[in-house]
Each structure stands twice: as C-alpha cells, then as structure tokens.
Amino acid sequence: MAKMSTIAILVENRPGVLFNVANMFRRRSYNIESISVGPVENTELARMTVSVEADSRELNQIVEQLDKMVDVIKVKRLDPMRSIMREMLLVKLDTGDPMAREETLRHVNARHGLILHIDPECIVAEVTGEPEEIDEFIELTRPIGIEELSRTGITALEKGRLKL
Amino acid sequence: MSGARAFVEALSQEGVETLFGVTGGAVLPICDELWGSDLRFVMARHEQGAAHMADGFARVSGRVGVCLATSGPGATNLVTGIATANIDSSPVVAFTGQVPLSVLGTDAFQEVDIIGITASATKYNIQVRRPGEIPHAVRSAFHIASTGRQGAVLVDLPKDTQIDSEDMEFPEDVSFRGYEVRLEPNPRELDWAATLLSKARRPVIMAGGGVVASNASPELIRLAEMLVAPVATSLMGKGAIPGDHPLFAGLCGMHGTGEANLLVSDADVLLVLGARMSDRTTARLEDFSPAAKVIHVDIDRSEIDKNVETVTRVIGDARLALKGILERLSMMSLDRSTNGEWLKKMERFREEYTPPELSGNPHLRAPAVMKALRRALPRDALVTTEVGQNQMWAALYFDAYAPRTFLSSGGLGTMGWGFPAAIGAKAARPDLPVVDIAGDGSFGMTENNLATCVEEDLPVVVVVLNNRVLGMVAQWQRLFYDRRYMAVELGESPDFVKLAEAYGAVGVRPETLEEFERVVGKAVSDNMTTVIDVMIDPEENVFPMVPPGKGLRDILVEA
C-alpha cells in the first residue's frame, strides 16, 4: 500500500547533484511530493529531505537507487515516530477588511507564527509546523482570502542521538 | 601544461592504446595532441559506431573502451552507444568536446547539454570546468566505469579547458565518499546461500552477465557439477558455461529453450548469478519459478528484489561469492538421490521442445546456418549479433564455448550494434576471427563502418541473414497481428555483395550450406573484411517463443 514517506539524503554539494537526484525519481516514475535542500555542517555537503508516496517495495528501490549514485553519500528512510518533521509556510492574506485582519492575527498567534509584513491591503505571515498542521492552518485561513502562499517542503531530523 | 596535453597524458597513464571516434571543431585541440602520439585513433563513420566499437572492445578485453566525439551532434550521436553499453554494464568512457565555457549556456554553435541528456544513460558523468581538473576527471571516469557494477561514464570537455594551461597533478587514486565498491560478500549471506543449495532437490543456476564480468566461469562450472544443477543463462550470460557442457540448459526467457524455461519453472532452489532478471528473461513475473526459493547474487544491491522476490541474497562480486559458496558446500554432505531424476527431466524437456527442423525449401534455414557457422569457426572465434531474429537464432543455435566470445546488445536491443562492436572486438583481439551475425535491417543501420574495417585494417566477417524484412517485427505481426505487415518490408535493396565491393571489401552470396561453410573458412583464413549474404525465407519464425504476456511454461515451438 502506498503511503507518504520521508527520506533524508546526504549528497555532495556540487552542481548537478540535485538534478541527478530529481531525475532518478522522474525516470523511475516516482512522484516527489516535496523536496528541500540546503548545505550542512561544512559547505561540501548538502542534505535533502524528500517526501514521496510509495509502497514498501518501491521505497526500497528508491533508497537503493539513490544509494548507488556516486554523489549520494548516505540515504535513510525516516521513521515518523522517531523523527521530527517540520515545514515552513509563507502566506499572504487579504486583510483589507478589519475583521479579516483580526482573524488573521488570531490564527497566526494560535500557531505561534510570525507576522512579517503588514500593509493596508494584506498581511504576510510565517508559520512552521508539521505538514498536517500547515495543511490545517491553510484550511482555517482560506475563508479569509489567501492571496498567495509558498511552502518549503518537509525538512526533518531524527530524535535523540540518531544520525544520518 | 595544456588541458589537451594532460588529456592525452592521462589516457596513456590509464594504459589506453586505442580510441574510437569522429573528430570535429570542439575536439581540435585534443586531436592536435593525438597527432604524433602513440595512441591509435580508429575513425568511425558515425559516432554511434564509435561508441559501439568501444563497447565491443570492452566486452572482449574486459578493459575500458574509449570513444571521442565533438560537441553538439557528435555528442548526441554517441547517446545510443552510451545507453547500450551502460545497460549491459560494459565499461565505456566517452569523451565529448563542448563549446568554450565563455559561451556555455548561450545556445552557441554546436552546443548541447550532453550532461543533462546522458544523466540517466550513464553510471556517472562529469563536465570539466578547469584544465587542471582533466587528469582527475579522466582517472575518476576510468575508476567508476571499471569498478563495481561496470558501466558507461561521460566526460564533457569545454574547448577552452583543452586549450588553456595550468599546473597538472596526475592522481594515482581517486575516491568518492558516496562510491564504495563492496566486492567481498558477507559470510553470513554465504552460509545461508550454501545451506539452501545443499538442501535443494531440483536446483537450477541462472547465470547472467555478472558471471562474465567477474570472470567466474570456472567457479560456475565447478558449482554446477558439484550440485548437478542445470545452468540456464540470460542473453548476457551466454558463454559463461560452454555450449556443449552436459549441464548447459540454454537461454532462459522469451526465446529460451524448452529445457531452460521448464527447469527454471520447476526448480525448488534457483541461484541467480549476476542477472537483472528483466522481463525478457522472466516472462510473466507472476508465473516465474513459482516453487523456487530464489538466491540472488549481485554486486548491485538495487537489483535484489527489483523484479524477482528473493529468499536470500549475496551482495558482492560473483566470483568471490561462488568461491565462498563452494568452500562451504565442500564441507557439507549433499543428498544426491534425486540428481538422476532431475537430469532425466532435462533430457525429456529438450526432446519435447526442440522445434521441428524445416527443410525442402529453396532457402537456407537460419538454425542450420548457425550450426554451419559454428562448424566453420575455431572454438575461440568472437561473435557479435545484431538485433531481432538473427540475434535469437544466434543465441539459440550458435554455441558459445567461452565467456567474452559471444556479444550481444541485451538490455537495449540496439539494431546496428553488432557490426561496429565486432570492429571494436577485432581491435582488442586482432589475432582472432570476428563475425557479426546480422539481419539485413540492422546491418543497414551501421554498415557505413565497412569503410573503417577496410581503411583501418580491422577485418571482420558479416553474416547477413537476409530475409528482406525487419524479421522479428514481421514475426510478431504474423503471429499476433493477423499478418498485417506494416513498415517491415525492406525490398531488394541494397545488394549486399555490391555494397561490400563498393567499400573495397569482399562480398559473396553462397547458395548452399556447404558453400557457406567454405566461404566462412576462406574469409577467416584470408583475414579479409567479408560480407556473406545468406538468403533466408522471409516467413521463417524463431522458435521456441513465449508469447508476450505469457509465462515461461507457455512455449510455442511452431506457428
């Protein structure tokens, strides 16, 4: 049965590596749900977090196919029970109406978000949380009027001393 | 030192003596350095041919084959050859010229993104960004192409990195944090594999290209004899065990022999050695070897459970794995009570499923031609095939006696592969006769390399099984599309005898099997490039065949 899984990948921080990783998913018809990338500890390495919908056999193949790529140093599927998975949302809400503005502030505060910019027409806010929490936040604020939004995709670390 | 100079120096350090290629503007600095060097440049007449030559060279010699092309169309012409080598795990390094860095990304004249284009058709690819990177790039390319599961690597060389000079360092070793080659199998995995095999009552070994790549034939044969296990092979495994060995069951798969397909289907333990278990080998996956506990030995962990589910696995070099298994088995007691029965079954399957021999027709029959060719050639002759019926006739009816003597495009099934691959094979082993078993359609795709044979003194023999059709496709249309022949008739053109002569080669059209054998013998002893045009029946089918979508037991032996 296909379900959403999250994979952490440590790669060489070189041009073309992101392309090669993404290309592997495309070529073998796996669908990337989200991908986030950034340099780690030192700038020679980068860490990617990919979430993908796959059954266990497919997931196995994904890990093995990634693992054999020359520029991929480590691959690990993250156990959701033992990992922290977070995502950041930037959202621009239509707050011309004072009621809407009030409501926006309430939702953002409830999620411990940040108000980044306010002008007479709209508010830009930042919210982080587990992906489901972000989904939920979007649902709650949809009636207010979402002008635009951008999500980073999941980034994740394992709990305790576990390491990639 | 200039990048181009460093490039030639780096190739020499890798022990390269021959490269195959076509020149052009973006590799002029390299060509200028090759001028006067000891490296032999074999000029192909099309870059696809150059890549196949490098591939043929690699498969025969076990060493890296090298090809070179200019940027843009030169590079794209290589792609079929690169993909063909890569999927068959053949160690090939391709070098392409590229537009100068200063204009890269501006759609300059003859610029293509060959790194992007070959990303999923190579094991690895690199674009050089500074002249000083060239020695490292060359070393890395050879290292990655020739270790672990071998494959194709491409190095893209912008023209200014060839021209400009920098201090050069030639590394002896390169290493990559993300690329570790594990050859030595885990002892526990070997224990399990040996235990399973020791209990098998109906064991079958399925040998693939990994046995050839790891030079594991002696160990394979010892294991088969110790277990009294029939050996089936994939197309890539052909030659891993001699075709006249009593335990050789033949090719397994869509065009497998009856005994190979049925033994695999009846096995209780199936040992898969370095084979990808592609759809052409397994046929309908649900029906594949249903009772068997499958042990899969492979150097590439991603092959395990990709297609066929296994009970146990051994990750590592096939030869080392076989040694480990043999060692363990020699200390166990094996129950031999069922061996005789199992072998008798093999005999029975063979008798029941041998397709009837056709005769009483003015045409020569392809299976008979294959057997006559075998008689006419020495045991160590090298044979390549094209793709289609010719390939399957060769696989079924031409016995290979040693690994690396039977070469075919397995994974990609590239028409036009066999002839240039034969030229590459000849460059690797000028002392041996080399024959391309061809179809007329396939030969047409790369026949212009006859000029290379003649001009470069690389004589090969082409046996064209000439049916005036794209035979394999016609066979499918005959069997599964009610004879609605569409886009398969080739007609009478060209005249292959005249074609050969136009290139300065020998062309002959034998009328009988005896004459055919004589002609082959003469071509081999004269060591002349010869095209032998063998007229066969356009309606002849290759059998046995498992129809598409069916399981290995559903074997057709006639229409």
Ligand SMILES: Cc1ncc(C[n+]2csc(CCOP(=O)(O)OP(=O)(O)O)c2C)c(N)n1
């Ligand atoms: C480059 C390429 N194009 C198309 C095909 C599809 N194809 C497979 S077999 C075949 C016919 C081959 O004809 P021929 O070389 O005459 O060999 P025959 O089957 O007649 O022996 C074709 C067109 C292919 N395998 N490779």
